[in-house]
Amino acid sequence: MARDVGEIPKAYDPSKVEGSLYQFWLDRGHFVPRIDPEKQPFCIIMPPPNVTGELHLGHALTATMEDCLIRWHRMRGDPTLWLPGVDHAGIATQNVVERELAKEGLSRQDLGREKFVERVWQWVHKYRGVISRQHMRLGASCDWEREVFTMDEGPQRAVRTTFVNLYRDGLIYRGERMINWCPRCQTALSDLEVEHREQSAKLWYVRYPLLDDSGNVTDEHIVIATTRPETIVADVAVAVSPQAERWQKIVGRKALLPIMERPIPIIADDAVDPEFGTGALKITPGHDILALEIGERHGLPRIVSVGPDGRMNKEAGPYLGMDRFECRDVIVADLERLGLLERTEDYHHAIGRCDRCDAIVEPIVSEQWFVRMEPLARPA
Structure with a gap:
């Protein structure tokens, strides 16, 4: 006997399907790499989005391309890892928070260093979670147990180690050059x-x-x-x-x-x-x-x-x-x-x-x- 499936909706409603399906993948650990010493692993480190707000269409495009590659290698049986992360984007995040303060009639000088840093961390904690949830809504098959933030100790140590190694290899040097300087942000800017x-x-x-x-x-x-x-x-x-x-x-x-x-x-x-x-x-x-x-x-x-x-x-x-x-x-x-x-x-x-x-x-x-x-x- 045929089962009554009810009326088929005229338009696809992702909210009724995708959330439970994604949770199904997470609960069964489908995004966690399975190490096989006999096989060449495939890994993508997500270019970490800036924690300055929400994702935009460019992030969705990049995530889609990376997800296609990750899923293809995973289906081939390769040990596969997509490492997610979020970038603190220091100066850009500072400017966003300063604009928020301006709406309150305040400046970072009014708050003082400690209070301002506290406000920045409040912003980071809010939008770091927003960005991760948006990636999940996109279906990104990342290993979320390994998610990193650029201010975490691990990434910071990696940056310092890489800098020292490049210096020892003669690839980093100091020199006087013409730079773009922003007097307001108090930092050098790249041409971009x-x-x-x-x-x-x-x-x-x-x-x-x-x-x-x-x-x-x-x-x-x-x-x-x-x-x-x-x-x-x-x-x-x-x-x-x-x-x-x-x-x-x-x-x-x-x-x-x-x-x-x-x-x-x-x-x-x-x-x-x-x-x-x-x-x-x-x-x-x-x-x-x-x-x-x-x-x-x-x-x-x-x-x-x-x-x-x-x-x-x-x-x-x-x-x-x-x-x-x-x-x-x-x-x-x-x-x-x-x-x-x-x-x-x-x-x-x-x-x-x-x-x-x-x-x-x-x-x-x-x-x-x-x-x-x-x-x-x-x-x-």
Whole structure:
């Protein structure tokens, strides 16, 4: 006799099927690897999602591809492990928590370090569980008994051990390089963490008085165009394009740096764009990647005038302690008062912003750790 199964629903309702089926798999240990010394194991370490909120479609796509591979190897009888985990994503999580605090009219400074860290851990404990449950709802066949968090002692020890091993193998080194620095997050950013957006700006044309052979100021000058007058204090040279004929006769002479009143050399370099501004470029190796490259070719010093907090440091002389953009306005006013501001033009260019907090990124030369990738990539 046929069994009455009732009316077949018009639409599939996963909530009535998938939860109990997934629990069935868990209860019977189907996701736990069965070790067989005679067979080659297959293992995937889940790229741990950031504990900054809930999963998105990209996570679902990645999990689906990984699950297909895991299930295929498991059905082949291979010892198979899919290791799940969650990433603490330090700065990104901090920014999310700070936005939540802002809704309450608070900042991390209002709470103080201990209370703020406590709030971050509250967030982590909440969303770590949410992310794991979402993966389960996707049917991810992970061994959940082995789930790890990047702040657990095991992963931390693994990171420290790997760092020391890479250092001993000569693959990690320290060096001064131009980095993207976020004054608000107080951290270096990779190029992938910087969003460049076009915006309206100004191009200031500034006169740098020329010096004679005795070091005295003459009535001659060279004009440079800059979008960043606040970094004039860190200039170490003026470079001209060899194609800019108007400046060739003064290559080798010295100019007087406005405001700071120190002599700087005038050099020629092919990297200078003759079509930009006047064909003469202020060289600030501490705050510009092109200037850094030119400076290295000519053996010039590096001066960093903006501190980690986005305020002018002691290298900025009379502008010490000012916010970098406040300093810009004050320097422009001082240049105009001194008769050294020739003109100002409207200008559009791309400005780098931190993809976490939207603060304008400050390019600075800083000592950082780097990994030599060529020896690691060669075997691949």
